[in-house]
Amino acid sequence: MRLLDTVGSRVMALIVSTTLPLATIASVLAWHSYIVATENSATRIINAAHRAKIDVQQDIGRSQISLEMFSDMGLPSSNIDHIARLLQSVSLNHYCSIALIDRNGKTLSSFSDITKSTIQCGGVSFPLSAGDKWRSISVVPKHQTVRLLAAGNISLIQVISPTSYTNAEGQPASGALVVVKILSLTTQSWDTRNAQFAIEANDAAAIWLVGSDKNPLLLFHSGDAPTPWPQNIIKRLTEDRKRNSIEDHFHDGNTYYAIVPVFNDINLVASSQRTASENYALHVFVARLLLIVSLLAIELLLVAFAAHSYLVDPLERLALSVAEWRRHNVFEPELPKAIPLEIRHLERAFRRATARLTRHETRLRRAAKQQDILIREIHHRVKNNLQIVASLLNLQANRISEPEAQKEFRLVRDRVRTLATLHRYLYPAGGVANLDIKAFLTELCSQIFLSYGQATNGRIKLVTRIEAVSISPDQAVPVSLIVGEVINNALRFAFPDEREGEISVSLTMQDTHCTLEITDNGIGMAQMSKNNGMPPRTKGIGLQLITGFARQINAKLDIRKDNGTSYRLTFEPAPSRKPAEGVRSLTETKNTIPRQVGPED
Incomplete structure (x- = not known):
């Protein structure tokens, strides 16, 4: 049964086709409002990442410019404290360590703001042992280099600027000026200037710096920063580096991420959770979608009930009454009045x-x-x-x-x-x-044997091998007459002088062709002619009938005359038709007999 064969299914299809466009439009509008809200989240976190990137680049840029200025002036190793104080004043005391290093990495002179056995910078205290790590470099680079350092959860920047200085012997020498400073993004000033980011992030925002060989360093967070760092961020960074992607942004559940490059191989990652307005937009979208689906379902149920009561049910009762009339010839439909x-x-x-x-x-x-x-x-x-x-x-x-x-x-x-x-x-x-050809030919052969006073298992034995082949009545008449003629001839002439023998009748089917074979092991037609055992050529019409009947069913006739006689007919069974339409009269059969007279009867 096809899908829309019934009246009920067609009515439901009509209802759905009329209401579905309206439901689709409402769903698209709700989805659009949700997408706009989520795009606002993505835009907000991308803008925050770029603001943080600009602050970090400006902070590092000021340090690079200051170091380049002092490096170009030439530095006396004995006057490093004075230079360090100048740099501190320029950076608003954000430098944690300032050191002059020779070409072999040995510290010639250093300066740190040490108070009560701690190093002070940017309002943050560090242990004295940290200074040695900050000043330690293995090779002096040829160009100014910026590196990312970590002191606990604090992000530090190490700037190495090649310079020339005057050694203790008063001779010029090459070395490097190494400064370590805390990024201004980690101080309260960035929170104040970008307070809107923290407030909109619903107290769940964070900014990291991450390098290719460093763990992520937290620069800023509002509320609880994710710990440990999400693995999807590391995977995304690795994929971005493989694709040489400059910037990227995505979301994982309720958290949105933005990745931007800062300098060298250091990237800045900003994250923020969905805001209250975005959550509200999501809830409104889900509520509208559920409302649309509910209204559509209620409408379909009501219309389906009404259609079934006033249209489908009367038609079904009418159809059942027609079916009942076909069985009992009684047509009495019980239809409601409100139809x-x-x-x-x-x-x-x-x-x-x-x-x-x-x-x-x-x-x-x-x-x-x-x-x-x-x-x-x-x-x-x-x-x-x-x-x-x-x-x-x-x-x-x-x-x-x-x-x-x-x-x-x-x-x-x-x-x-x-x-x-x-x-x-x-x-x-x-x-x-339908003709039972096996039973028919078996009875026919037995009947002919009986007419000659012969038993089928006596002096002349009858052997049958007949398959259940379906042939049409048009072919049944010629086949039966051929079998009768051949067996009659065999009983009359093939076994003279009380000779014993056998007559075999077989009907088989191979592929699309049927084979009828009638064989006896008598003296053979050639021997009968020599012995004058057969009638003259002008008498009898047996072979003439056999040839004519074979031609009528379009059969190929092969006759073997030595060592007995064998008739083999091969023909294609015709499609079965009603016997009343297929049987021809004996007159029609005789009309197909050729005028030539056969050599034997």
């Missing part, structure tokens, strides 16, 4: 049509019964008439004194009996039936 006028008109039209059809079927049944009786009577009379003709021929043959004439009468009698037997199989007492 459409069109269905009521349809019910009246059905009532009139069923009444007419009932009367017409009654007349047809009466006519069919009469026709069946007539056909049965015709078949019965044909069968009786064939039997009467065969009996008359037999009586006439018994009254004839000439042996040759008597034989010819008996041959005609056997042919009529063959047709009578075939007619009995094609038209049994119950009416028209």
